[in-house]
Amino acid sequence: AQSVSQHNHHVILSEAASLELGCNYSYGGTVNLFWYVQYPGQHLQLLLKYFSGDPLVKGIKGFEAEFIKSKFSFNLRKPSVQWSDTAEYFCAVKVTDSWGKFQFGAGTQVVVTP
Amino acid sequence: DGGITQSPKYLFRKEGQNVTLSCEQNLNHDAMYWYRQDPGQGLRLIYYSQIVNDFQKGDIAEGYSVSREKKESFPLTVTSAQKNPTAFYLCASSISQTSYNEQFFGPGTRLTVL
Numbered sequence: 153a154q155s156v157s158q159h160n161h162h163v164i165l166s167e168a169a170s171l172e173l174g175c176n177y178s179y180g181g182t183v184n185l186f187w188y189v190q191y192p193g194q195h196l197q198l199l200l201k202y203f204s205g206d207p208l209v210k211g212i213k214g215f216e217a218e219f220i221k222s223k224f225s226f227n228l229r230k231p232s233v234q235w236s237d238t239a240e241y242f243c244a245v246k247v248t249d250s251w252g253k254f255q256f257g258a259g260t261q262v263v264v265t266p
Numbered sequence: 267d268g269g270i271t272q273s274p275k276y277l278f279r280k281e282g283q284n285v286t287l288s289c290e291q292n293l294n295h296d297a298m299y300w301y302r303q304d305p306g307q308g309l310r311l312i313y314y315s316q317i318v319n320d321f322q323k324g325d326i327a328e329g330y331s332v333s334r335e336k337k338e339s340f341p342l343t344v345t346s347a348q349k350n351p352t353a354f355y356l357c358a359s360s361i362s363q364t365s366y367n368e369q370f371f372g373p374g375t376r377l378t379v380l
Contacts, residue, residue: 161306186368196356196371242308244369253324254299254369256309 156245158257166265167235173228173260175243185226186244186254187217196242202226213237238264269293270372272357277377279351287342287375289357298340299358299369302326309356315340316362344377351379 159174177183187199200211207219217228226243243257270291279285291298297316301309311324315334329348334340340359344351354376358369 156308158308188371195373196358198368198370201368244309253311253314255311256301258306258308 156243156255156257158241158243158260160260161258162261162263164263164265165233168232169264171228171230171233171237171262173241173243173262175226175228175257177224177226177243177245177255179224179245179247179255182248184246184248185217185219186246187211187215187226187228188242188244188256189239190242190259191236191239199228199241233262233264235264235266238262270357270359270370272355272372272375274375275373277375279377279379281379282346284343284345285351285377287344287355287357287377289340289342289372291338291340291357291359291370291372293359293361293370294337295359295370296337296362297360297367298334299360300324300330300332300340300342301356301358303354303356303374312342312355351377353377 155178157176185202188196189199190196199215200209202209202219210216215230219226240259240261242259244254246254273288299314300312303309310326312330313332315321318337321332321334331343356374357372360367360369
């Protein structure tokens with residue numbers, strides 16, 4: 153079955169630490185890739201997206217992600233986290249031959265301690 | 267401001283009752299979606315609609331129904347046939363079904379069935 157896997161369900165780290173969240177998908181065709189973030193009590197919002205071109209994409213709030221096609225991965229990174237990065241992060245994949253259907257990963261809860 | 271509104275924010279119902287969750291968007295988006303979010307399971311697609319008067323079942327459509335009579339509105343009915351309806355429900359929209367569009371999310375409705 154086609155799926156999106158996020159490797160970590162919970163991550164706890166200190167401020168200024170580096171963050172990397174893994175995302176792998178199992179679709180064989182062309183995909184569009186997204187990372188969304190859900191801050192406590194807020195809407196899901198888009199962090200960054202990849203459609204084509206440079207596989208290293210930069211998003212808001214200092215986040216970036218790298219698409220590695222051979223590994224079916226789209227890992228999210230931030231060099232130095234802040235307490236305000238405490239949130240749940242979701243990877244999503246859209247298969248381009250499907251009618252707008254997104255597949256989301258299970259999410260990673262990130263807690264940044266002061 | 268353009269966006270997606272969902273009402274109510276919290277909803278309580280007795281077991282065996284149908285309940286309808288509202289979703290309205292003023293983004294002029296063609297496509298709309300309903301997701302269910304449960305802890306540790308990410309977002310799972312219930313129904314989606316690419317255009318007015320058309321909608322398709324998602325991965326977990328059993329016990330739910332939708333309508334799309336207007337472009338801006340996509341209400342979701344949780345019926346008594348849904349075995350475990352207590353959850354957080356998210357509505358989303360995107361410009362169209364083509365690939366190069368992310369989804370935008372509403373604030374969600376938390377449904378509790380007593």
